[in-house]
Amino acid sequence: MDADLVQHLEDLGVDLAHIDDGDILTGAQAAEAAGVSRAAITQWRQRGYIGPDKKRVRLRNIGTEDRPRYLRVDVAKAERDTRRPGVVRKRVDIAAYQMNEHWDRINPEESAA
Template sequence: MEDLLTGPQAAELCGVTPAAIRKWRQRGQLAPAGLDERGRPLFTQLAVALAEKATRQRARRVPGQRAA
């Protein structure tokens, strides 16, 4: 079974704040794979990595330019 990460663990792995992880969830970029015993979301490492990659790619775009 794959290890699941809490929000703070996912944030530390990506070098972002836990608030950024929550924002990725709100935007639909990161879906939880389950819940812990207290009902907090848990994430797979792959899902976190894909959300981080998508976020960083968007951050490199130049406003006003269209994707090729």
């Protein structure tokens, strides 16, 4: 990871001990991992989606506006929260759901809530 991205992630409060380059996705990679279109990823970032607590949540952009990047675990959470019953998505990245044991360390602001 480049120094600017490392500083940006630290400013967001992300524990970098549990993040590697494979956990940072481009829009196209995020769409493939979630089994949705790239437009869906953009909408989750810009307009947000309704989370399990019925509040609007936006997909966190850890990159810049012109070069958005997403954490794999954030994409997996957005995909889970937007999945409709009975609709099967081709999820390429089921392993992202297994990151829940690291959720508290990766997203300290949500763990405190």
